[in-house]
Amino acid sequence: MNKKILIIALALALPLTVAAFPGGHDGDFKGHKGDRVEHLAKKLELTAEQKEQLKQVFEEQHAKREALRQETDQRMQTVLTPEQMTKFEEMKKQRHEKWQKRHQEGNGQSAD
Structure with a gap:
């Protein structure tokens, strides 16, 4: 059970840690690889x-x-049941859609 919780926690935390690494945003930095290099x-x-x-x-x-x-x-697929994995995939999809919406709004683009 503890192994399940750890893996799920890591999987849910991974996108947060990735989002924390683009660096300081001071208005002219959008987080894309090319933009990041140009900013630096x-x-x-x-x-x-x-x-x-x-x-x-x-x-x-x-x-x-x-x-x-x-x-x-x-590794999660070896721990979770098929039903849990389906739920997890849906959670990832929703999280990605939220991220896309925020990202598009932050760049002045419409979410369409």
């Missing part, structure tokens, strides 16, 4: 080489997060 380039006066290196760092980190997410989902 402007604030830190990065060279072209540094910008390319940071793009690579962010791309590698994104791939690692995606792999961890997939591994977590696979």
